[in-house]
Amino acid sequence: MNIPWELIDLFPIWLSVKVAFLSAGVVALLALPLARIMEKYKFRGQDILEAMVMLPLVLPPSVVGYALLMLIGRNGLLGDFLHRIGLSLVFTWWAVVIAASVVAFPLMYQSARGAFASVNPDYEKAARTLGAGELTVFFRVTLPLAWPGLLSGLVLSFARAMGEFGATLMVAGNIPGRTQTIPLAIYFAVESGDKLTANTLVAIISIFCFLLILWVNRWKNKYKQY
Amino acid sequence: MLSIDLHKQLWHFNLQVSFTVDPGQVMVLWGPSGAGKTTVLECISGLRFPDQGQIKLQQRLLFSSSKNINLPARKRGIGYLFQNYALFPHMTVGENIGFGPRYHKNHDSGSQHWCTEMMQAFGIKHLIDRYPFQLSGGEKQRAALARAMAAKPELLLLDEPFSSLDQPTKLDLRALLKEVKKDWAIPIILVTHDIEDAQALGDHFINIQEGKCSQCTNIRPDDVTSWRG
Numbered sequence: 001m002n003i004p005w006e007l008i009d010l011f012p013i014w015l016s017v018k019v020a021f022l023s024a025g026v027v028a029l030l031a032l033p034l035a036r037i038m039e040k041y042k043f044r045g046q047d048i049l050e051a052m053v054m055l056p057l058v059l060p061p062s063v064v065g066y067a068l069l070m071l072i073g074r075n076g077l078l079g080d081f082l083h084r085i086g087l088s089l090v091f092t093w094w095a096v097v098i099a100a101s102v103v104a105f106p107l108m109y110q111s112a113r114g115a116f117a118s119v120n121p122d123y124e125k126a127a128r129t130l131g132a133g134e135l136t137v138f139f140r141v142t143l144p145l146a147w148p149g150l151l152s153g154l155v156l157s158f159a160r161a162m163g164e165f166g167a168t169l170m171v172a173g174n175i176p177g178r179t180q181t182i183p184l185a186i187y188f189a190v191e192s193g194d195k196l197t198a199n200t201l202v203a204i205i206s207i208f209c210f211l212l213i214l215w216v217n218r219w220k221n222k223y224k225q226y
Numbered sequence: 227m228l229s230i231d232l233h234k235q236l237w238h239f240n241l242q243v244s245f246t247v248d249p250g251q252v253m254v255l256w257g258p259s260g261a262g263k264t265t266v267l268e269c270i271s272g273l274r275f276p277d278q279g280q281i282k283l284q285q286r287l288l289f290s291s292s293k294n295i296n297l298p299a300r301k302r303g304i305g306y307l308f309q310n311y312a313l314f315p316h317m318t319v320g321e322n323i324g325f326g327p328r329y330h331k332n333h334d335s336g337s338q339h340w341c342t343e344m345m346q347a348f349g350i351k352h353l354i355d356r357y358p359f360q361l362s363g364g365e366k367q368r369a370a371l372a373r374a375m376a377a378k379p380e381l382l383l384l385d386e387p388f389s390s391l392d393q394p395t396k397l398d399l400r401a402l403l404k405e406v407k408k409d410w411a412i413p414i415i416l417v418t419h420d421i422e423d424a425q426a427l428g429d430h431f432i433n434i435q436e437g438k439c440s441q442c443t444n445i446r447p448d449d450v451t452s453w454r455g
Contacts, residue, residue: 120310120312122308122310122312123312123314123315125268125299125306125308126308126312126314126373127314127325128272128273128298128299128300129271129272129273129299129300129302129304129305129306129374129377130325130326130373130374130377131301131326131328131377132325133300140325141314144316145315145316
């Protein structure tokens with residue numbers, strides 16, 4: 001198969017992968033502590049907070065995009081302030097990361113909560129009676145035992161971030177070489193009849209995602225023997 | 227010596243327990259399920275907190291509602307044997323046993339030697355690199371006991387330690403526990419449903435029913451049927 005690579009813009013691939021890694025990282029850093037707190041403590045308004053956190057999962061992406069525009073758009077709550085100090089988030093790759101993170105967050109959060117809930121509290125209790133402080137309990141007992149569930153969450157949020165379309169289009173636009181991610185590139189390639197780009201990008205992302213899932217499942221089966 | 231006086235409001239009743247245990251003595255706590263026995267153990271170890279009362283071990287005050295003292299579990303120096311062993315599944319037997327000595331106040335480079343000694347004493351040295359899922363019930367119980375004792379506790383709590391074991395293994399472990407009682411001379415509290423375990427190991431007995439305790443010194447088979455019914 002002879003693919004004329006010079007005719008295909010491969011920028012979307014690098015952007016999508018970069019955005020997916022960054023978003024998955026940001027989301028993990030924020031969702032893990034939140035899931036841990038929500039799992040461990042009971043406080044008032046917890047169910048409302050949880051519903052808000054899960055909202056981007058059930059809302060149409062265009063609604064999420066609209067809400068983000070209200071926030072970081074030129075006249076938005078935050079965007080207005082940023083515009084005044086000479087910064088703009090919309091129509092930059094940062095907006096791509098923000099959109100991807102917002103839609104991926106509920107997936108990581110949900111997986112993390114499930115993962116932490118699946119850890120038998122007796123293990124943590126045993127660690128405490130043996131002299132471990134709370135941080136040690138978390139890093140040496142809870143985290144390793146929750147790890148398979150957390151990894152699933154990471155992969156899911158990575159994939160979701162990579163596939164984000166609707167919200168991305170609204171806050172970042174489809175600017176080739178700047179904010180055009182793989183899903184956007186595929187859509188507009190199909191629209192404009194560019195079958196070569198469409199087929200190539202579809203093939204690349206499909207193979208990549210398939211290998212990712214295959215690797216993670218294999219790893220999970222090996223890891224969780226107990 | 228351990229002296230306990232605690233009150234805690236639970237779902238259906240008020241838990242009120244008060245007793246003392248001398249070093250080298252085994253106090254058996256028994257009663258029907260839901261009577262509050264495990265809650266007593268959890269309160270003593272610092273995993274849960276009484277509403278009111280006092281817990282004193284040797285000369286140390288672990289909990290006192292009147293003096294506003296409440297030591298966290300990690301500072302109480304109390305060994306706890308859970309009903310399901312609670313061996314860390316992602317660590318080997320050796321790593322499980324080494325977990326406690328890392329946080330002991332006298333932790334030093336000799337702790338590796340200490341762990342090996344412990345495993346030897348409990349007959350599990352050959353299992354050092356095995357994972358808990360590879361062990362039999364009796365081996366898990368030995369490992370859990372060795373892990374608790376490796377942390378050099380001043381009090382040992384056992385929650386139905388032999389409940390899921392067969393008779394030969396139970397006899398083995400009863401002998402092991404008697405050795406621990408003799409060698410370590412610390413107070414031991416045993417929660418059990420098994421009358422034979424209670425009679426074989428216990429020096430004093432407390433019957434807990436719906437949160438209230440009564441002291442008995444000897445268990446007769448009639449006592450068992452009376453609370454079973």
